[in-house]
Amino acid sequence: MSVRDLAVSFRSDTRTVHAVDHVSYEVAPGEVLAVVGESGCGKSVTSMAVMGLLPPSASVTGSIRLAGRELVGAPEKELQRHRGKDMAMIFQEPMTSLNPVLTIGRQIGEVVRRHQGLSKKDARARAVELLDLVGIPAPRQRVDEYPHQLSGGMRQRVMIAVAVACDPAVLIADEPTTALDVTVQAGILEVLRSLRERLGTAIVLITHDLGVVADAADRVMVMYAGRAVEEAPVDELFARPRHPYTHGLLGAVLRPGGEGKRRLPEIPGLVPGLDVQPDACTFAPRCPRADDTCTAARPGFTPAGPDTGTGPVHRAACWHPHPTATTAEEAPA
Known part of the structure; x- marks a missing residue:
């Protein structure tokens, strides 16, 4: 994926906010690019622009090319064909991203039914496979449960399962380890590493955690x-x-060893x-x-x-x- 001179602004009745100002980067197959910076620096807006998920008040200019196809200015139907199939996103907060009234299996199965034309039975079987892939125990039981029945780490793994259901070429992970304890965080990063090695997926990892960057990234912006x-x-x-x-x-x-010796x-x-x-x-x-x-x-x-x-x-x-x-x-x- 290649992003060139990307600019995003938001209009209101009183002002215009320039959230992203002419940003360019590339990510190659099998590469992990970390995008870091403090809150409000434009990391998530950049990723939402790539996915075509910004609101109507946003103005997007520049170029976003996925395997040679231009996405800026593309019709919504074309973007829908790419989202979930060729590019996918792990959102920041799984509890607000997953539908609370639908089972885990149905939410994963919706992706493969839409993009791969699977039957309900085959989609459920694929959902079980994906839950097993991301390390959720007892996947045949969990597939019929609802988001509120899972822990935060498990919900995050479900989000990954939804995102990789169709083996996308590009995966955008927006703060995938936020608010998770270090053990669960390590498990999530291991899942992402496994996906990259198994599928050759290019990963854009958005985070403010420099420890995660050092552990998982190949390149940093x-x-x-x-x-x-x-x-x-x-x-x-x-x-x-x-x-x-x-x-x-x-x-x-x-x-290590620096606590108490100096003020940060x-x-x-x-x-x-x-x-x-x-x-x-x-x-x-x-x-x-x-x-x-x-x-x-x-x-x-x-x-x-x-x-x-x-x-x-x-x-x-x-x-x-x-x-x-x-x-x-x-x-x-």
Whole structure:
């Protein structure tokens, strides 16, 4: 899947909010791309635009191509053919995403009946297979239960089962481990890894949990105030963060043995409003490295290190990126 120059704005009677400001990325078959950033930075809006699930008040421009097919501006019937079959999404909160009055089996079976034309009997059998695939015990019993009868971890696994029912080429996982304990979280990530290895599915993992990113992702895109500010292979990003915002995020992560020895650093200031996207660096008011250049012109999303030609390029949208120190802690402010 290829996203190019994607911009999303929302109109109201009094103002226009620019939620996503010209974001571009690609994800290859079998790759896990993590999209990280604080709440309100545009992660989920980007994914909803890809799925074609934004409300009528949204204006979407740019290009979203899935296996060469353009999705921006496509008719709703065409998007319906792709959703669930070629691309699917694991939503943030399964209890509000699953229908409380329909059994688990019926909700999973609806996907395969619509896209694969299975009978009710075959759809139920497929639902049992999928529940077993995502690690739910006693799937023949669970298939006839309702969402409220399952734990939070099991509901999240049901959401994954719905999403992968037709073996989609692209799977968007929007905060799939939020509010889950670490044991259940590890199980969910293992399910996603298994799906990638078994089906070659490309996964876009949306999260603010950097521990999940380090454990599951191949590549990371960092967003701030609706813009992509840094993109790099996961090991490279954690070892040599270049953008000051990424540096601040990593600096605020708890490390073993560090509790009580130092106060976690915070990023000063507030996230800017999205009514206007300035032709400048949006992080400049909070950045200790900012100067007049940062407030006068928007930085390009350019290579932030040597291009070895052997893998994805490390890129950052910053006029004054951090030097390539060994770790985030070693780079000077």
